Amino acid sequence: MPDANPETAATPVTAIPGNTAPETAATPETAAQPVAARPPGLTTRLLAALRRDRRPPEPAPADSSAGAADGRAGPAGTADREVQQELEDGELDVSHWLVTYQEVAGTPFLRALRRLPSLLREAWLLAWRADPRTAAAVAFFQVAAGAASAVGLISVVGVFDGLLRAGPTPERVRAAVPSLLLLVGAATLRGALTAAAAAANGRLSPKVYQSAEMRLLTLTTRVDLTTFDDPSWRDALERARDRGIAAAEMLVDRAIELATNVVGLAAAAGVLAVLHPILLPLLVLAVMPVAWSALRSARLDRQRVLRLITVWRRQRMLFELLAAREPAPELRAFTLREFMLGEVRRLIQVSTDEEVRVNTKRVRTSLVGTVLSAMATGLTYAVLFWLLWTGRMELAAGGAAAYAINIGIGKLRELAFTANRVFEQGLYFDDFRGFCELSRLRAEPTPDGVAPPGFREIKLDRVTFRYPDADQPAVRDLSMTVHRGEVIALVGENGSGKSTLAALIAGLYRPQEGTVTWDGADVATFDPESLRERVAVVMQEPTRWPLSARLNITIGRHDRVVKIENVHEAARAADAHEFVMELTKQYDTMLSRHFKEGADLSGGQWQRLAVSRAFYRDAPLLICDEPTANLDARAEHDVYERLRTLAAGRTVVLITHRMASVRDADRIYVLDHGAVVEEGDHDSLMAVGGIYAQLFTLQASAYQSA
Ligand SMILES: Nc1ncnc2c1ncn2[C@@H]1O[C@H](COP(=O)(O)OP(=O)(O)OP(=O)(O)O)[C@@H](O)[C@H]1O
Numbered sequence: 001m002p003d004a005n006p007e008t009a010a011t012p013v014t015a016i017p018g019n020t021a022p023e024t025a026a027t028p029e030t031a032a033q034p035v036a037a038r039p040p041g042l043t044t045r046l047l048a049a050l051r052r053d054r055r056p057p058e059p060a061p062a063d064s065s066a067g068a069a070d071g072r073a074g075p076a077g078t079a080d081r082e083v084q085q086e087l088e089d090g091e092l093d094v095s096h097w098l099v100t101y102q103e104v105a106g107t108p109f110l111r112a113l114r115r116l117p118s119l120l121r122e123a124w125l126l127a128w129r130a131d132p133r134t135a136a137a138v139a140f141f142q143v144a145a146g147a148a149s150a151v152g153l154i155s156v157v158g159v160f161d162g163l164l165r166a167g168p169t170p171e172r173v174r175a176a177v178p179s180l181l182l183l184v185g186a187a188t189l190r191g192a193l194t195a196a197a198a199a200a201n202g203r204l205s206p207k208v209y210q211s212a213e214m215r216l217l218t219l220t221t222r223v224d225l226t227t228f229d230d231p232s233w234r235d236a237l238e239r240a241r242d243r244g245i246a247a248a249e250m251l252v253d254r255a256i257e258l259a260t261n262v263v264g265l266a267a268a269a270g271v272l273a274v275l276h277p278i279l280l281p282l283l284v285l286a287v288m289p290v291a292w293s294a295l296r297s298a299r300l301d302r303q304r305v306l307r308l309i310t311v312w313r314r315q316r317m318l319f320e321l322l323a324a325r326e327p328a329p330e331l332r333a334f335t336l337r338e339f340m341l342g343e344v345r346r347l348i349q350v351s352t353d354e355e356v357r358v359n360t361k362r363v364r365t366s367l368v369g370t371v372l373s374a375m376a377t378g379l380t381y382a383v384l385f386w387l388l389w390t391g392r393m394e395l396a397a398g399g400a401a402a403y404a405i406n407i408g409i410g411k412l413r414e415l416a417f418t419a420n421r422v423f424e425q426g427l428y429f430d431d432f433r434g435f436c437e438l439s440r441l442r443a444e445p446t447p448d449g450v451a452p453p454g455f456r457e458i459k460l461d462r463v464t465f466r467y468p469d470a471d472q473p474a475v476r477d478l479s480m481t482v483h484r485g486e487v488i489a490l491v492g493e494n495g496s497g498k499s500t501l502a503a504l505i506a507g508l509y510r511p512q513e514g515t516v517t518w519d520g521a522d523v524a525t526f527d528p529e530s531l532r533e534r535v536a537v538v539m540q541e542p543t544r545w546p547l548s549a550r551l552n553i554t555i556g557r558h559d560r561v562v563k564i565e566n567v568h569e570a571a572r573a574a575d576a577h578e579f580v581m582e583l584t585k586q587y588d589t590m591l592s593r594h595f596k597e598g599a600d601l602s603g604g605q606w607q608r609l610a611v612s613r614a615f616y617r618d619a620p621l622l623i624c625d626e627p628t629a630n631l632d633a634r635a636e637h638d639v640y641e642r643l644r645t646l647a648a649g650r651t652v653v654l655i656t657h658r659m660a661s662v663r664d665a666d667r668i669y670v671l672d673h674g675a676v677v678e679e680g681d682h683d684s685l686m687a688v689g690g691i692y693a694q695l696f697t698l699q700a701s702a703y704q705s706a
Pocket of ligand 1: 229467468470492493494495497499500501540
C-alpha cells in the first residue's frame with residue numbers, strides 16, 4: 001500500500017545500507033532553530049485564534065490591528081509562544097506521531113532486539129488470519145529459497161576444490177564442472193523460489209491490510225455511542241487509523257524480509273562454520289561497523305522526523321484546506337490564495353533545509369562507515385590469509401570462505417536494517433493492538449432479548465445519564481411515560497438535555513442510573529440492533545450521505561425491496577419530491593459534488609430528505625430532533641401537518657425551538673438542566689404561566705412585532 005501520510009511519504013525511511021558514520025546527532029533543540037527563527041506563520045496564528053475562540057473574550061491589545069494588518073507582527077508575534085504553550089498544555093495535541101518516534105529514537109538496540117521474537121509471532125498471526133494458505137506458501141518458498149542458497153554456497157566449495165587441486169588445467173576444470181552445474185541449478189532454483197515467494201507475498205500483503213482495516217472498522221462501529229465522546233478512545237482510533245493499519249501490513253512484509261535474511265545468513269554461517277569455526281566471529285566483526293552505521297543512520301532519520309513532524313502536520317492541514325471544497329469560496333472571497341501559498345512555501349522551505357542538512361550528515365556517516373567497514377573486512381581477509389599461509393585451511397576452502405564471507409556480510413547488513421524496521425513497525429502496530437483491545441472493552445453489550453414489534457407505552461424511570469468526562473449529568477433523575485399514538489414535544493433552552501433524552505428514548509444511549517422499559521421490559525435486555533429497528537430518527541444534523549437521492553431515502557430501510565411508489569410517498573410526505581424531480585437525474589442523482597453529474601442540496605433540502613428517510617423507515621417510534629430548523633415557513637408547516645397524520649398509530653417525539661409547532665402536541669415536557677420542570681398540554685402550561693408560557697409568549701410577540 002502506498003503510504004498516504006506526508007510524514008512517511010516524505011520520508012524515504014528505508015535506511016541505505018552502507019550509509020554509515022559516527023555523527024554528532026543534532027539535538028531537537030538545535031534543529032528546531034531554523035523553524036523558530038522564522039516569523040510566525042498563518043497556521044500558527046490560526047491555531048492561536050482557535051484557542052482564543054474557546055476562551056472568554058479578552059481585551060484586545062493596543063497594537064492588534066497593526067499585527068493583523070501585516071500578518072506577522074504584534075499579537076501574531078506571540079502566537080508561536082502561545083501555540084507552544086498549547087502543545088505543552090496538550091490542548092492542541094500533536095503527540096501521537098511524536099510519541100512513537102521518540103520511543104523509537106530512544107530505545108536501546110538490545111531492548112529492541114529482545115522484542116523481535118514476539119513481533120515476529122505477531123506478524124505470523126496477522127498473516128495467518130488474513131490468508132493461512134498464502135502465508136504458509138510464503139513461509140515455505142522463503143525457507144526453500146534459503147536452502148537453495150545453502151546448496152549453492154556448498155557447491156562453491158566444490159568448484160574451488162576442483163579448480164585448485166594439483167594436475168593439468170583441463171582436468172581441474174572438468175573436476176569443477178559438476179559443482180558448477182550444481183551451483184547454477186541452485187541459483188536458478190533459488191531465483192524461482194524467491195519469485196514464487198514474492199508473488200505469494202504480493203497476494204498476502206493487501207489481504208493483511210484489508211483484514212486489519214476491516215478489524216478496525218468492525219470494532220469502531222460496534223462500540224457504545226458514548227465512546228465517540230471519549231477523547232482517549234478517539235486518540236487511540238486516530239493512531240490506529242493513521243499508522244496502525246499500514247503498520248500491520250508493513251510488519252508482515254518486514255518480518256518476511258527478516259526471515260529471508262536469517263535463512264540466507266544461516267546458510268553462509270553454516271558453510272563458514274564447516275570450513276573453519278574461527279571465520280564465524282570474523283564475519284560478525286566484519287559486519288559490526290556496517291550494522292552500527294546502519295543504526296546510526298536510521299537514528300538520524302528518526303530525529304529528522306521528530307524535528308519535522310509538526311511542520312509536516314501543518315503542511316497537511318494547509319493542503320487539505322486549500323484542496324477542500326468548503327473553504328474554497330472563502331479562500332477566493334478574502335483573496336487568500338497567495339497568502340496561503342506563501343505559508344505552504346515557507347513550510348516546504350523549512351523541511352527542505354532540514355532534509356538537506358540531514359542528507360549531508362548521512363553522507364558523511366556513510367563515508368566513515370564505509371572506511372571502517374573496509375578496514376574490518378581487510379582484517380577478516382588477513383586472518384583468512386593467515387589460515388591459508390599457516391596451512392590451517394586448504395586453498396579451495398579459502399576461496400569458498402571468501403565467497404561465503406562476502407555473502408554473509410551482505411546478509412548481516414540487511415538483517416540489521418530489517419530488524420530495525422520490524423521494531424519500528426512493531427511500535428505502530430502496538431497502537432493498532434491497543435485500539436482493538438480498548439474497543440473490545442467498549443463494545444456495546446448485545447443481550448439475547450429481541451425488542452417486541454411495537455409497544456403500548458415506553459417508560460423512563462428515574463433515568464440519569466452523564467457523558468464521559470462531563471461534570472454534570474445531561475439528564476438527571478428523569479421519569480416520563482410515552483404512550484402509543486401520542487405526539488410528545490420536548491422544549492427547553494439550548495443544552496437543557498432534549499437531544500440526550502431523545503437518544504435515551506431511542507436506545508442510542510444507555511442510562512447510568514434508572515431504567516427505560518417497553519411495556520415493562522427493560523430495554524437493556526434487548527439486542528440494541530433489534531430495538532433500533534423499531535425507531536426512526538431525524539437527527540439534528542442529518543448525515544449528508546454521498547449517495548443517490550433514492551438511496552438517501554431508502555437506506556432508512558435498506559433491507560426492504562425498493563418500490564418506487566413508497567419512495568415517492570415518503571418524499572412527498574416530507575416535501576422533498578418536487579425538488580428531487582428537478583435534479584438532473586431525479587432520484588438517481590448522486591448527492592455529492594465529488595461525483596460526475598453530482599448535485600449538492602441546500603440545508604433545508606437535506607433536512608427534507610432526512611425526514612423522508614425517517615418516514616420511509618416506517619417505525620412505531622419516530623423521533624424528530626429539530627426536523628424543520630432549516631425549512632422555510634411553508635415547508636415547516638407542511639411537515640408538521642404530515643407528522644400529525646403520520647402519528648396515527650405511532651408515537652412521535654418532537655424536539656423544536658419553534659413553540660408554534662408544539663402547541664398541538666398531546667403532551668409537552670419543558671426541560672431545564674436535564675430535568676423536567678413543567679409537563680402538560682399547551683393550554684395547561686400557558687395557564688401555569690411558567691417557563692413554557694414565557695417562551696411561547698416571547699416568540700409570539702416577536703412574530704407580532706415583526
Ligand atoms: N457528546 C457530548 N459530550 C459531552 N457533553 C455533551 C455531549 N452532547 C451534549 N452534551 C452536553 O449535554 C448537555 C445536554 O445537551 P443536549 O444536546 O441534550 O441539549 P439540547 O437541549 O438538545 O440542546 P440544543 O437545544 O442546543 O440542541 C449540554 O450541557 C451539552 O453540553
